[in-house]
Amino acid sequence: MELNRRNFIKLSAVSGLFAAGATQAKPALTAFTETKASAATNTEGEWVGSTCQGCTTWCPVQVYVVNGRATKVRGNPNAKANHGEVCVRAHLSLQQVYDPDRVKQPMKRTNQNKGKDQDPQFVPITWEEAMDTIAEKILELRKNGESHKFSVWRGRYTANNEILYGSLAKMVGSPNNISHSSICAEAEKFGPYYTEALWGYRDYDHANCRYELLWGADPISSNRQVPHTINIWGNTMDRATIACIDPRLSATAAKADEWLPIIPGEDGALATAIAHVLLTEGLWYKPFVGDFVDGVNKFVAGRTVREEDFEEIEGYGVVKWWNLALKDTTPEWAAERCGIPVDQILRVARGFGEAAPHAISFLSPGASMQIRGGYTAIAVHALNGLVGSADNKGGTLSWSSVPSNGMPSFDDYLDDIAKKGAKEKRIDQGGTLKFPGLNKKSGGSKFTANMAQAMLDEDPYDLKVVLSYWNNFNFSCPDTNKWDKALAKLPFLVHMTVNPAEMTHFADIVLPVTHQLYERLSPVKGSGGNMHAHMTLTQRVIEPLWDVKIDETEIPFMLAEALAKKGFSNIYDYYTKEFVDPETGKRPTTPEEFNEIVTKIYSEPVWNPSIEKKGDNINGWEEFKKVAVWNSVPYQFKKKWGGNWGTDTGKFEFYSETLKRVLGEHAEANDASIDQVMEATLNTARGELAFVGHYEPAYRHGEETEFPFIFSEHRSRLNREARSANTSWYQEFKNADPGDVAWDDVAKINPIDAAKLGVNDGDKVKLTSPYGDITVTAKLWEGTRPGVISKCYGQGHWAYGRTASLDFGKKIARGGNNNTILADAYEALSGSTARHGGTTRIKVEKV
Structure with missing residues (x-):
């Protein structure tokens, strides 16, 4: 079998892996591969529907195809969740599909x-x-x-x-x-599930919100629903107060009304302090939570409250939550732990409460994916219950349903x-x-x-x-x-x-294998946004250049x-x-027929007009391929109100009977007590504290004396789930993220810390943890909290291609992979990897 550029990268005994040899630090930008050059001159093209899976929004898109080449990407105008728009990540996919470093044959x-x-x-x-x-x-x-x-x-x-x-x-x-x-993701889902039985991502009614608390979230750059958020964010800022809780000055924080540069991992202290203020100052939303029978607020710092004195409505266990976890979590107490000044805690808590019920507590992995982050996730999401924004206008929402078929048994x-x-x-x-x-x-x-x-x-x-x-x-x-x-x-x-x-x-x-956006046929049930859920179709918009399946x-x-x-x-x-095949009755005889039949079976409820559904009317399979997206009707507020929350009590659980049951079942299956489960999972809670959102002190790997800095990672707005590093557009525009630098990988260091280390801007520095070390470039930047080293995830590939690497043939990475220095640690209650919240300590040395 002849082996050449057309079917695979040239192999070399010295190269180690699919090498193309050494490359310069900054390769020339090349939009297409050298193979299959077209002699056609026709410039008329067509827009073909597909799906971007650069994040879990899974936005419907359209690709402009000219002479069999994909040349442009835009949002699918038929889509409602993303306003028919896309973010930068969809555009980067053009360089991915035509990447000459792709695997080309078995x-x-x-x-x-x-x-x-x-x-x-x-x-x-x-x-x-x-x-x-x-x-x-x-x-x-x-x-x-x-x-x-x-x-x-x-x-x-x-x-x-x-x-x-x-x-x-x-x-x-x-x-x-x-x-x-x-x-x-899983820690992020833990909080909503054990308060309102929602295991999954949430939608947010930004259009009607008046206050947003963003817990480690950077929604105009990362997390989910980026196109929707970018589209609406200007109007949101005009009407709402935005408070970003993040040790790094993110793109969203740079535009926010409040930046709270929290000590990583101490979000639980701030969340419980905000809950404390809402209750002691009578700012909870009474039509949702309920009120004291005599109308007199008995939530006083340091004092317990009798449960019979409070009459609940949609919520369950707010008094238990207060007695177990909140009565002593004053702003003064929290300030010592989370590093946010008392006056800012008070100002943010009061503003959040006064905006009720149009106030969002936006939970993200940054606040929850830490060793004890499950309880932070519960506390953060429970704030939506306190202000009555759960499943409410201007609040945090579940999803409309998307009809689909399961696979045959x-x-x-x-x-x-x-x-x-x-x-x-x-x-x-x-x-x-x-x-x-x-x-x-x-x-x-x-x-x-x-x-x-x-x-x-x-x-x-x-x-x-x-x-x-x-x-x-x-x-x-x-x-x-x-x-x-x-x-x-x-x-x-x-x-x-x-x-x-x-x-x-x-x-x-x-x-x-096929590139997801351009070369395959598959249905995708997106996480949606803009109060619409959707099913979208990925399609073979171009014929693959290589022998892929x-x-x-x-x-x-x-x-x-x-x-x-x-x-x-x-x-x-x-x-x-x-x-x-639900249309023809045919059974598959080839892999290609099998793929199409599987796709049609799953998606049939959205394109078969005889099947009743709440959303778009699509008349058949061929029409679904043409429009390439099905939209649900807009989300209906308060569907869960009135005892339909799906929890064990049927209510929004501030004290989680659901978690109490599931924890008990786990303990029994392992012949242990719940307290023993807490000990095994490194949580400090004992007794009933295990059933409510509460403060857990951050657990870190590495002794502070040897590893004095807290490491905090974040995501790039150009990061197609760490798959875009071999595109020159990713490298060229990396400085779109605040504090980052094009064609480099930087550790963002506060100038106060840099002066103590004797490090200057542009110096090479080695970041060392108990698990490994990486060498990157120092970037002096006031946008990271002193004592915290911030770094973007996505660089450090040694085997992904000539652009992702400094030298592909010799396996020399461009920058460093954060995971080389991160601890193998877990938020074990949810199952999540603990990659955020400053789980790992590091030391910084000038190279």
Whole structure:
């Protein structure tokens, strides 16, 4: 097989991985690859609908295609959640799809030694050989009674993920389908769930809000719903007071009325102090929370209150919350812990309360993804209950429903091996005493990042065969050195990826997959915004330049065919017998047909006009492909009011009976008490304090005497989930983020700290934690709190391409990966990785 630029990057014995050789520090901007140059001169194009998955908003977009080339991206004018607009991340995707460093055909490893310092010596293979090899490995596990040592690792995904992630591992015979979700979100969902039974992201009625508390959120740059927020933010600032709680002066904070540069990890002190002020000064929203029977406010600092003296309406347990966690959390008490002056705490709390019920407490990962952040998440979200903004106009909202179909049942295709293997313990240890993962139940969350340690310890066992897609865990999970060791130990890894990445370096088989926005057909149920939920369609708007397949459907179908040829036909039979085109009645015979049928089955309720729904009327599949988005009706306020909150009490729970039950079930399953669960998860709460949002002092890795600085990371507005670093546009416009520098990776240091360190602007500095070190450039900047080093996440790739690296061939990264120095730590109650809140301490040394 000829190997050239057209099908793969030139391989070299010295390069180590998919190398193109050394590159200059700042490569020339090239919009397209050198392959398939078109001789056509027609400049007339068409707009084709698809979806951007640069964040979890999953905005509907349109791509302008000219002569088969994608040339521009814009928001889909049919979309309501994002006002028909997109942010910068969608535009960056143009350089991704035409990236010359993409994986272009299947490859296999020929050097069986694994390690960062090893050359994998990849050689091209056919798709048939790849599927045959993977099938052999799977069947070997099943033959040896080790089917549970098979695992599917999911990164980002579409609604079609049920094929590869949802059922494949179970049909092989393993409980180990592991999602990336806990490394980016779960603690944020913990607070809303254990107050109002909402496990997921929230929408916000910015248009009618009068006060917004942004807890580590930078909504015009990152988090979610960026196009919607940018579109409406000018009007929001005209009518509302904006208070940003963040140790870094973010883009949103720079435009805000109040910036509260909090000590990372101490958000719980501020949240409970604000709640204390709202109650002692009578600023809670009485039509929601209720009031004292005699109308006299008995919330007095330091004093307990009798529960029978208070008559509740929509809320439950506000007096219990006060007695357990709030009566002593005065602004003076909080100021000593969170570093915010008393007068500012009072001013913000009063302004927030006076705006009730049109006031939003906007919870984000920054405030919750820390070791004890679950209780901060509850306290922060409970503020929405105190001011009556939960499920209310000008407040924080759930979502309108989006109709969809599930996949056909595969129960009849589970043999005895599959049933037995699925009963084994999970590799991530979720549901054990120290890893509760209380996503609605014990072990409901997957502890993705913990797999590295579990694999090294072989606890509860080792993994032998892994299919991994749309992810790069040894770059995106904390303690990257640990992940490199775990992947080096893994006998057989298949990495399905658009670009070669750090995980690819440890793979045995590399499979090239379609770019999400341009080359695949899949439905996506977006998180929405602007009070509209949506289903949007990703489409093959261009023909792929290279030999790529769709990871979630086409590759599983091909693997099923290979397994069937070797005598295990259960998966193939499931695909070909149970999946029927809802329009034509046809069953799939090819991977491409299978993908389309799966997409049509899932999305049928939005495009079949005979199915009743609350939203757009779309007349058939072809029309859905043309408009490429279905919009719900606008969200209806107060749907949960009147006892419909979904919690154990049916009310908004300030004292969470729901959490009390789930914690109790987890403790019982592990033959422990709830206090023992608290101890195992590093929380200080004991007794009933475990059932309310409360202050937990920040837990940090690294002794202050050796590591005097708190490390705080943030996201770039150009960061397509850390996948845009190999685009020159990302590097060129990196300074769009306050304090950052184009074509560099900077540690933002307050000038007060820099003077003590003898560090000048532009110096190279080494950041060292107990887990590793990285070398970056110092940026002296008043926009980070003294004692805190702020740094953007996304740089530090050594195996992602010639632009992401300083020298791709020699594996020299551009800047440093934050995860190299971050502790492998967890907010264990939710299952979340603890990557925020100053979990890790560092020292700074001039190089």
